[in-house]
Amino acid sequence: MRLKNKVAIITGGASGIGYAAVKRFIDEGAKVVIVDIDTTKGQGLAAFHEMRGDEVSFVAVDVSNRENVDLMVARVIELYGTIDILINNAGITQDGMFLKMSEEAFQRVMDVNVKGVFNCTQAVLPHMLEKGRGKIVNTASVSGVYGNVGQTNYAASKAAIIGITKTWAKEFGRKGINVNAVAPGFTHTDMVEKIPDEIVERMLDVISLARMAEPEDIANAYLYLASDEASYVHGHILNVDGGIMM
């Protein structure tokens, strides 16, 4: 019970890595708020977990929309009275070779992956500052650390998350807020489904563990950084990538 009675918001919690984290956090005693743009999946999962007696709620939100985000945070405060943990996990790709990438594809990825994290954290942080305690975990990516063919927009957004994480660690460390990020490697979720087979083969060649991550591998890293075991880990980017580059 590493998160007993902690209130955790997990953005993008209706699928993939986010949902693996929802399950992991419930098992560790947290009250979990699934925040996702996918209403059908989110409502279904919340109903399923409520039936099992888990403390889970769903709020439909597009994280790139500040009004949506502010309403979501107000709702969480109304439901639970506090917020202990924010997992900024929602993210999208719109891959394309640079010269063929549209301005819209660049902008949408930045809006969700960067502005979404800005919005959620700016809305949640005052509640954490009020009690002088809180955990923020962002989601970077190997693409933001090393770059990746076809991902100008996405790599830019995830590199931005690394800079943002270190900046917030410096701004809010002395106010009792822990800020870190996980940089996942290629992970079995809907996001990697679109990668052509021959490119997946090439990727597996450069992963030391010779396999993609499972969503649970990444959820475990979120759990560690959200728990008190990581109290002195701060401003850190935790690579969970099977040893892509060392």
Ligand code: CAA
């Ligand atoms: N490494 C080296 N070369 C690559 C490459 C790679 N990873 N990917 C593509 N190329 C090369 C191709 O071999 C091709 O070379 P030639 O011109 O010599 O034939 C050239 O780049 C253009 O590639 P395509 O013919 O595939 O171009 P396209 O316009 O049809 O498609 C693309 C471009 C959409 C980017 C497609 O290649 C693709 O989907 N690539 C995968 C992108 C990717 O890795 N996405 C990761 C998604 S998962 C994720 O993002 C999670 C995370 O955080 C890691």
Ligand code: NAI
């Ligand atoms: P996924 O596509 O399985 O899940 C993403 C979830 O975010 C979905 O439920 C989706 O509905 C939600 N979402 C998308 N846009 C949203 C928005 N505007 N507002 C609210 N919710 C939104 O993706 P996956 O793989 O689980 O990715 C989770 C995070 O991990 C993302 O930030 C991704 O960039 C990152 N990541 C993923 C890797 C992978 O290989 N799968 C590797 C490295 C990082």
